[in-house]
Amino acid sequence: MSSPASVDLKIHHPQNFRFNSIPDSHDWSDLYDHPSAEPIGLDSVPVIDLNDPNLIYKIGKACEESGVFLIRNHGIEPELLNRFGSQIHRLFALPVEVKLKVAKTKGTDAGYGGAPISHLFPKFMWYEGFAIQTGSLFDQAQILWPDDYSSFCAVIEEYKKAIKPLGYRLMHLMLLSLGLTEEEIDNTLIGDSSKIKNAMHLNSYPACPYPDQVVGLAPHTDTGFVAVLYHNGVSGLQVLRCKDDIGPARWVTVPVVPNTLVVNIGDLMHVLSNGTFHNVVHRSTVSKTNQRLSAAYFLGPQLDVKVGPLSELMGPEQGPPLYRPVTWPELQKLKSTLHDKALQSMKIDGKIEELRKGA
Ligand SMILES: O=C(O)CCC(=O)C(=O)O
Numbered sequence: 001m002s003s004p005a006s007v008d009l010k011i012h013h014p015q016n017f018r019f020n021s022i023p024d025s026h027d028w029s030d031l032y033d034h035p036s037a038e039p040i041g042l043d044s045v046p047v048i049d050l051n052d053p054n055l056i057y058k059i060g061k062a063c064e065e066s067g068v069f070l071i072r073n074h075g076i077e078p079e080l081l082n083r084f085g086s087q088i089h090r091l092f093a094l095p096v097e098v099k100l101k102v103a104k105t106k107g108t109d110a111g112y113g114g115a116p117i118s119h120l121f122p123k124f125m126w127y128e129g130f131a132i133q134t135g136s137l138f139d140q141a142q143i144l145w146p147d148d149y150s151s152f153c154a155v156i157e158e159y160k161k162a163i164k165p166l167g168y169r170l171m172h173l174m175l176l177s178l179g180l181t182e183e184e185i186d187n188t189l190i191g192d193s194s195k196i197k198n199a200m201h202l203n204s205y206p207a208c209p210y211p212d213q214v215v216g217l218a219p220h221t222d223t224g225f226v227a228v229l230y231h232n233g234v235s236g237l238q239v240l241r242c243k244d245d246i247g248p249a250r251w252v253t254v255p256v257v258p259n260t261l262v263v264n265i266g267d268l269m270h271v272l273s274n275g276t277f278h279n280v281v282h283r284s285t286v287s288k289t290n291q292r293l294s295a296a297y298f299l300g301p302q303l304d305v306k307v308g309p310l311s312e313l314m315g316p317e318q319g320p321p322l323y324r325p326v327t328w329p330e331l332q333k334l335k336s337t338l339h340d341k342a343l344q345s346m347k348i349d350g351k352i353e354e355l356r357k358g359a
């Protein structure tokens, strides 16, 4: 089967669909693996107030047990979030032909296109996205809106400026919760801003008349340290809760709570914490009536920086390191061949060759 990534997005863009049923290329009905569950009781998703006196403890517990949590009192003005949401809406409301003028090209990660993880799956997602890398924005916005590109760029830059320190603060709190001192954190790569890189993906999931047959964004873990997620209030994000005493594996819907942002733990934070923090598997479903919009701000290491378990978390009492160090691109490459077995292949006692053969 040819990979969706190799097929022209123009033909497969949901906006171009004029049919009475979902074509096989977009039909995931057979692939819906687990039932959906409401975020109640033991399946609830933590909501953490960043002014909470027990903040460090609560962040640590949420990172360990859940891998996803909502934050309130995060310091980003609602008014900025509204303007940011309006610009995302404005972008995706452009005609497909216009958006395709800034389509991602081979070898670049910036611009308009399908899901970044599309090459990992045999079906198309009900998705369109716009990836922003440092330096790419201005030129592309000028192509999209020759007469008025500055308002888009200004709002995106303002949002990035506000979200960056929040992302750093969250990572700092995470390391404090693992027992590191301020001084120890200063000596890790999290304490050295020159070693941290960020990227932002704007995501659009158009409404779909048959939402149960399609997938907005297929199940995945984020590869970096953390992702801070804005959305437009349309429900759809789900996280995987594995089989446990409560029941079989299930997709828990992340609740929409006004004035909160969502935080996800990624693979490299799981590695950095020597397996303590849960890199949560998540996906986005699609609404029957409303377009869902979101923006994921990812923080990870600079591309040449290797990430392994923090030395402070290993020793005679805590035990040995679980993973060998990797860079962000190395892990992405491993995921493209080994899928959900990529991290296992980095385990220090992992049977890498066996995994490769079985992939
Ligand atoms: O749209 C969402 O809620 C999730 C987005 C996401 O998981 C991603 O961009 O990696």
Ligand SMILES: [Fe+2]
Residues within 6 Å of the ligand: 220, 221, 222, 227, 282, 296
């Ligand atoms: Fe994600």
